[in-house]
Amino acid sequence: xxxxxxxxxxxxxxxxxxxxxxxxxxxxxxxxxxxxxxxxxxxxxxxxxxxxxxxxxxxxxxxxxxxxxxxxxxxxxxxxxxxxxxxxxxxxxxxxxxxxxxxxxxxxxxxxxxxxxxxxxxxxxxxxxxxxxxxxxxxxxxxxxxxxxxxxxxxxxxxxxxxxxxxxxxxxxxxxxxxxxxxxxxxxxxxxxxxxxxxxxxxxxxxxxxxxxxxxxxxxxxxxxxxxxxxxxxxxxxxxxxxxxxxxxxxxxxxxxxxxxxxxxxxxxxxxxxxxxxxxxxxxxxxxxxxxxxxxxxxxxx
Amino acid sequence: xxxxxxxxxxxxxxxxxxxxxxxxxxxxxxxxxxxxxxxxxxxxxxxxxxxxxxxxxxxxxxxxxxxxxxxxxxxxxxxxxxxxxxxxxxxxxxxxxxxxxxxxxxxxxxxxxxxxxxxxxxxxxxxxxxxxxxxxxxxxxxxxxxxxxxxxxxxxxxxxxxxxxxxxxxxxxxxxxxxxxxxxxxxxxxxxxxxxxxxxxxxxxxxxxxxxxxxxxxxxxxxxxxxxxxxxxxxxxxxxxxxxxxxxxxxxxxxxxxxxxxxxxxxxxxxxxx
Numbered sequence: 236x237x238x239x240x241x242x243x244x245x246x247x248x249x250x251x252x253x254x255x256x257x258x259x260x261x262x263x264x265x266x267x268x269x270x271x272x273x274x275x276x277x278x279x280x281x282x283x284x285x286x287x288x289x290x291x292x293x294x295x296x297x298x299x300x301x302x303x304x305x306x307x308x309x310x311x312x313x314x315x316x317x318x319x320x321x322x323x324x325x326x327x328x329x330x331x332x333x334x335x336x337x338x339x340x341x342x343x344x345x346x347x348x349x350x351x352x353x354x355x356x357x358x359x360x361x362x363x364x365x366x367x368x369x370x371x372x373x374x375x376x377x378x379x380x381x382x383x384x385x386x387x388x389x390x391x392x393x394x395x396x397x398x399x400x401x402x403x404x405x406x407x408x409x410x411x412x413x414x415x416x417x418x419x420x421x422x423x424x425x426x427x428x429x430x431x432x433x434x435x436x437x438x439x440x441x442x443x444x445x446x447x448x449x450x451x452x453x454x455x456x457x458x459x460x461x462x463x464x465x466x467x468x469x470x471x472x473x474x475x476x477x478x479x480x481x482x483x484x485x486x487x488x489x490x491x492x493x494x495x496x497x498x499x500x501x502x503x504x505x506x507x508x509x510x511x512x513x514x515x516x517x518x519x520x521x522x523x524x525x526x527x528x529x530x531x532x533x534x535x536x537x
Numbered sequence: 538x539x540x541x542x543x544x545x546x547x548x549x550x551x552x553x554x555x556x557x558x559x560x561x562x563x564x565x566x567x568x569x570x571x572x573x574x575x576x577x578x579x580x581x582x583x584x585x586x587x588x589x590x591x592x593x594x595x596x597x598x599x600x601x602x603x604x605x606x607x608x609x610x611x612x613x614x615x616x617x618x619x620x621x622x623x624x625x626x627x628x629x630x631x632x633x634x635x636x637x638x639x640x641x642x643x644x645x646x647x648x649x650x651x652x653x654x655x656x657x658x659x660x661x662x663x664x665x666x667x668x669x670x671x672x673x674x675x676x677x678x679x680x681x682x683x684x685x686x687x688x689x690x691x692x693x694x695x696x697x698x699x700x701x702x703x704x705x706x707x708x709x710x711x712x713x714x715x716x717x718x719x720x721x722x723x724x725x726x727x728x729x730x731x732x733x734x735x736x737x738x739x740x741x742x743x744x745x746x747x748x749x750x751x752x753x754x755x756x757x758x759x760x761x762x763x764x765x766x767x768x769x770x771x772x773x774x775x776x777x778x779x780x781x782x783x784x785x786x787x788x789x790x791x792x793x794x795x796x797x798x799x800x801x802x803x804x805x806x807x808x809x810x811x
Binding site: 252256266270328331338352362376474485511514518 | 563658664744
């Protein structure tokens with residue numbers, strides 16, 4: 236391989252190659268990577284308590300502040316729990332959809348399903364969040380539906396649960412959870428469907444021939460082979476939940492999430508170092524998650 | 538066609554549970570979008586009462602008469618156009634450079650090219666803000682464009698690189714053997730092949746940029762793109778039904794390019810190249 240690469244990069248070829256690659260590489264290298272490094276650098280600065288100015292000297296004070304204040308730990312744990320809950324729920328809801336569109340649907344139904352999943356995924360993010368606020372509002376469709384199904388008491392009971400409940404679905408963690416699951420569901424369905432499409436039919440036939448019942452085939456054949464898809468999808472749902480600050484501020488309870496903290500600290504609070512330190516948390520969590528997924532063998536079947 | 542077959546074997550038949558849940562999942566994904574469409578016509582302007590007590594077109598007139606909405610709409614369209622143009626240029630260059638070559642360090646470069654959409658948007662936003670502050674750049678139109686171009690570039694790159702990899706190398710070789718010069722091979726062999734992928738990537742980039750809020754809130758300064766207008770309206774609603782109308786307009790503006798992009802890269806069209 237190395238020999239061929241060297242050969243193809245000689246003389247004029249190499250010149251054209253550099254000419255092609257330089258503009259996009261410089262753009263991403265300077266604008267994007269440069270910014271990211273600046274951000275990382277900021278997290279090692281701290282804010283002067285009295286003048287409220289950033290002191291450009293290397294210090295771990297901001298990280299100490301991030302990890303020792305109970306309020307900050309609460310925010311990190313709350314965000315992490317939400318991300319885990321959203322990821323698990325999205326996986327459960329996505330599985331039948333992905334399974335059906337990947338393995339059972341005919342060509343036309345399959346195309347319909349793919350468009351059907353892509354369209355809501357690409358529909359305006361903000362409009363979808365807003366739609367959910369209408370749906371979950373006190374007099375909105377959700378409570379109208381519950382009332383007509385005679386389930387108003389169940390809804391009231393769910394909202395009465397401490398911590399996750401609230402005055403209405405639109406101002407409770409339950410509501411926020413529903414919106415998160417909705418928003419990231421396509422990101423789970425698509426990689427999962429791609430993984431399920433690659434499962435050879437012969438394996439399912441063999442499993443059935445050997446006397447496995449559908450449920451056994453599902454658990455012992457389909458599920459292990461779908462793991463890479465689940466892993467890919469869960470990275471999306473996990474990472475998107477960790478970084479979001481719009482949804483928790485539009486729908487949900489007053490408790491802060493990492494993203495909101497980042498936005499507030501850089502804005503009204505004017506503490507860019509703390510915002511930067513907070514924004515490093517999702518990266519660390521995603522990194523840990525990737526390691527865990529690898530350890531569990533989520534990528535073995537790739 | 539399938540119905541002509543007798544009865545599919547058990548491993549090819551979905552269980553009732555799978556079928557029902559798949560349908561429910563699809564409806565779940567679509568219902569909220571229809572809700573917005575319905576609310577744009579409601580006669581009720583204070584609560585989110587459902588079902589709406591009456592339907593009217595009045596709010597469209599009100600929304601279309603609002604200058605602040607037109608102003609934001611204009612800005613968003615300009616930003617999306619500029620960002621898309623930049624993304625198409627940079628993304629296509631990158632795709633041509635990286636589609637076929639293997640060299641040391643390629644892995645790191647491809648990683649760099651997916652990073653802007655792999656990492657949470659808030660990180661991109663805050664990073665760009667930190668970078669701007671460090672070099673003393675005032676946020677405004679061009680900082681919004683720069684932020685959008687950074688992740689739109691990835692979309693174009695992905696689309697074009699996927700198409701380039703499907704073009705058999707022998708076509709380029711044949712073209713060269715027949716005496717075509719580099720630019721002729723590009724113009725007559727490669728460009729017709731990648732045109733639809735390029736267009737599709739551009740459409741998606743446009744839709745993505747037009748609708749972007751997470752990065753934009755950090756890079757916009759005092760500029761108000763349509764999503765920023767929408768976002769502020771969520772907290773200080775002046776007229777709720779107007780917000781609903783704008784929501785419908787935003788859906789339509791993003792939906793058209795997305796459907797076009799899908800049409801341009803739909804599976805049977807893709808298979809022509811192979």
